[in-house]
Amino acid sequence: MRLRRTVQAALSACTTLVAAAGLVTAGTGTAQAAAPLPSRVFAPYFESWTGQSPATLAAQSGAKYLTMAFLQAATKGSCTPYWNGDTSKPVSSSTFGADIAAIRANGGDVIPSFGGYTADNTGTELADSCTDVNQIAAAYENLITTYDIGRIDLDIEDNSLTNTAGIDRRNKAIKTVQDWAAANGRTVRFSYTLPTTTGGLAASGLAVLKNAVGNNARIDVVNMMTFDYYDGATHDMAADTQTSAQGLYNQLAELYPSKTPAQLWGSIGITEMVGIDDYGAAETFTVANATTVYNWAVSKGINTLSFWALQRDNGGCPGKGGDDSCSGISQNTWDFSQLFAPFTSGSTVTNDFSVAVNPGSATVTAGSSTSAAIVTAVAAGSAQSVSLSVSGAPAGVTATVTPGSVTAGGSATLAIATTSAVAPGRYPLTITGSAASGTHTTTYALTVTGTAPSTGLVNGDLEAGSPAPWTCQSGGGVVSTPVHAGSYALRAAPGAIQTGECSQIVTLQPNTSYTLSGWVQGDYAYVGVTGGATASTWTNSSGWTKLSVPFTTSSSGTVTVYLHGWYGQGTVYGDDFSIA
Incomplete structure (x- = not known):
């Protein structure tokens, strides 16, 4: 992904792989082929450098399938990939092997991803770093047999989009691996993850696909990063996802004229960046946006729905953009994962809804008022009646929701009034929606300012003995x-x-x-x-x-x-x- 910061601290080793895990040893090209991924799959990116367990987060979030980011060379010129370019994390069963086994035991799988912004910008993306096509192909094959992988993702950005020699080597290696897989009874699928404009791939991304066609390399999925547009505009991220995908569909129709419309849509993937992306608040992907994209993705029959990144799917840093550990918006932990999870083929889809508040925060002076819109949407199935309430208001703050019940897809108003006596501070208010299918909540961050001097901080010397309003x-x-x-x-x-x-x-x-x-x-x-x-x-x-x-x-x-x-x-x- 773009502008990813590589956090090397606190990486932890995975436990030894047990024989029953179903993984194979590198080099056993005739081993049983990996089970294919579903024809529709939700597979958010997992940041492999954090030291967290992908199996644990997959179980907690409900995301059965993960895209594992990233594999890259440790140094420019090397032909050996490591997880995050860390030589202590080789492609081996001791690195993530037990996690992958646990994910499969829970009915899911992983998609290892090569590249990413850091590798593409430092020459350590494998095909940029290694000038030998056979060694690049061998590295892909080693990954496939080590973890029994059925799909590889190639995240190509920044300088990798203009490295024509690397592009050609990569596509030649893909063709080599596909021939090897066919000879060994395997089907290995490849996806390209590419940056996009709101109207489809830029010329540099399209050139990657044209080179693949020229090398007879089959690209099964073209996955667009529908964020970080950096065009100075304010975006409706859900609407831009749809126009971007339609542009890609038109481009693929020209590249692959023999494919049917269903096949073309079935070869498209979408990766969002949940919350505020690297550009800033003008590019904010909300829970309401996610509902719109989910329903659109189901209707079009696209192949892959993803987001950057699983560790960001929480509301731990309202207002902060581009953070690897939180979305920057007011949300519940796993809101996006749970909303997107039913996209995977074979999942049971029942009636469900989402609830969001817009804006997600406000700052008021004690004694004044403010309001926000509570927005509900159908997340799955059909619309149902949703009861709405608000809790968590401190003394001196009155919060009400009108009306108290809506049909999913409808909106209500959150009204907040404060008295002059309310203590300055930051107060999270919980908005709860309840329906027959269950309960969802979202958080509204209310900040009350009071008697702080115009050029000073409240509790700057901490002598209040408590942190508020820190x-x-x-x-x-x-x-x-x-x-x-x-x-x-x-x-x-x-x-x-x-x-x-x-x-x-x-x-x-x-x-x-x-x-x-x-x-x-x-x-x-x-x-x-x-x-x-x-x-x-x-x-x-x-x-x-x-x-x-x-x-x-x-x-x-x-x-x-x-x-x-x-x-x-x-x-x-x-x-x-x-x-x-």
């Missing part, structure tokens, strides 16, 4: 030691898949210059602002060190102030924050 990722909060001054300080707790960020929203004068200051302690201690301004600085320090960050607000005047560490590094502390 909010922290897991493990963060207020501590009594170490402190810079007074009795309390702020702790941020990084981990393998989080920076430990603690933050609060501050409203300042628009188009005005300020300086954020704070005292920090620890390795990779970052202080900065996002939102209506973007600026940061960091330090490594075993003692208290003052950091200062100049910034200028935009026309909104609202910024998010934060303290965080870095992935897999130690705890960092902050104290006595101020804005002047």
Whole structure:
């Protein structure tokens, strides 16, 4: 995927593969062929570098099939692929073998993916790195026999789209592998994952497919990344998915004139980026968008429905774009996975619905009001009556839903009123939809500002003894030691898949210059602002060190102030924050 950050910390080894797993040893080309994937499959991308278990997340999310990202050479010029280019993670049964066996035992499978933005941008995508077609083919065959794989994905972006020699080698290797598979009683399918415009593939992506046709390499699925358009426009991501796919359909019809319409649609895949993508809020894929895309994908009979990435399918960082560990929108964990899961052929589809709130957050001054739209949609089957309610409002906040019941596909209004006495802070409100098929919830993030001075933070010295209105990722909060001054300080707790960020929203004068200051302690201690301004600085320090960050607000005047560490590094502390 585009702009993926490669997080190497905290990678963990998988357990030894047992004989009953059904996997085979590399080189046994005559072993029993892998079972084919369903004709329709939902297979979200799994970030292999996080140290998490793909089998565990597959079971938790309900995503039986996973696209495993990524395989690449460790260094440019090498012909040996490793998971994430990490030489401690070779293609072997000891790496992900037990996880793959568990996924299959649960009725699913995996699609290993080569490439990705980092590999394509550093020359470590296998066909860019290796100049020997036979060795590229041998690497594919080794992967196939090691894990008994039935489909390989090739994620080609950035510089790999213009490396004509690499494109030709890759397609020649695909043809070699397909001939080898046929001779050994196997069927191996290949998919190309390519960036797209809202009207179909750009010329560079189309050239990859034209070269495959010229090399007699069969491409079974063309999977478009319907995100990161970077065109400066505000997007309806669901509508753009459909226009992009129609453009690809037209392109494939010219490349493969003998295919029927059903065969053409059946060779198309769609990969969304859930939540806010790398470009920013103008490209936000919502739960409501997912419902639209799901229904469209079923009606068209496309082959693959996917998203980047399974670890992002949660609402842990509202407002933050392009994060590998969260979607940046208010959602429940696994909302997108559970909505897309019935797409896989053979799944039982019963009546179901989705519920979302738009916008997903608001900031109000104590004593004022705001509202949002609660949107429901038919996720599967037919429309049913959905009862709506809201909970979690603190003292001084009144939240109501009108009407209290809608037919799935209908909307309601969330009305919020605050009194001047409500304590400033960030309050998550839970919107619940209940129907005969079950219950779904979504979260609305309400931030109340109060008596904070126009050039200051609330609880900047942490002497309130509690973090509010600061909010922290897991493990963060207020501590009594170490402190810079007074009795309390702020702790941020990084981990393998989080920076430990603690933050609060501050409203300042628009188009005005300020300086954020704070005292920090620890390795990779970052202080900065996002939102209506973007600026940061960091330090490594075993003692208290003052950091200062100049910034200028935009026309909104609202910024998010934060303290965080870095992935897999130690705890960092902050104290006595101020804005002047």
